[in-house]
Amino acid sequence: MNTSKSVDRGKVVGQGSLGEFEQMVLLAVLHLEDDAYGAAIQREIDERAGRRRTISAIYVTLVRLQDKGLVESRLADPTPVRGGKAKRFFTVTPVGVVALEDSRQAMDRMWEGLESSTRRAD
């Protein structure tokens, strides 16, 4: 039965738990400012974090992020270079920025005091 309609959990903004990859995509978009589209985001994540992901991984995540209102997108001006569908550019919404900062802060607190003591003598 699912007659409920309140239960806003799992709907709007997953209550503050962004996945690691979602965070990376969000951060890449922020870095790219006005040039955040699929391929560029992929490259950014590869260069910065050293994580090579397929382009589809990027897009799927982007779609989900948009569904949750953490990013917005618009189609590019009709000036394609060589072919391909019109580029879709993304921007992080204020809500997205907050979610990002929240995740960062939570992790910072978890790391607090361990910064340089993550060594074990075995």
Add this chain to the structure above:
Amino acid sequence: MNTSKSVDRGKVVGQGSLGEFEQMVLLAVLHLEDDAYGAAIQREIDERAGRRRTISAIYVTLVRLQDKGLVESRLADPTPVRGGKAKRFFTVTPVGVVALEDSRQAMDRMWEGLESSTRRAD
């Protein structure tokens, strides 16, 4: 009805991408040193990151982390206080520490340059 050949998808260490919660659990265990058992880990995450999770969420993650060799565990000395099963204490393995540092480093690079500019004027 089950043509699958016993499914041996038991990978060694999932390519090195820890989930955010897995990281928190790992970090909590590190903080707790010699007192890292279920309830304590739960409390640690709640107090530090402000994330209140059910005890089962903790355990399930712990089990998976152990399957991947990122933590080890042993049962406590038979000196329970009030009742309950013997406590199971966890420690992070060297591999776990490395995975943790890797994740941290990747995120740090993604944040690099945005630390205090996550504000948008729109």
Add this chain to the structure above:
DNA sequence: ACGTATTATTGACAATGTAATAAATAAAGG
């Protein structure tokens, strides 16, 4: 012995991670 408090374990399902594959679109080349 029985109920209760304390801890661990299992089962089920939602959310996120990731890749293979498809679709769209326009320049290039014969």
Add this chain to the structure above:
DNA sequence: CCTTTATTTATTACATTGTCAATAATACGT
């Protein structure tokens, strides 16, 4: 022209992680 090829977005499918509810174990108090 029309077929090929390059560029980019979108969809489908399945694996891994996140999360909680329910259950099992175990020892203390009465």
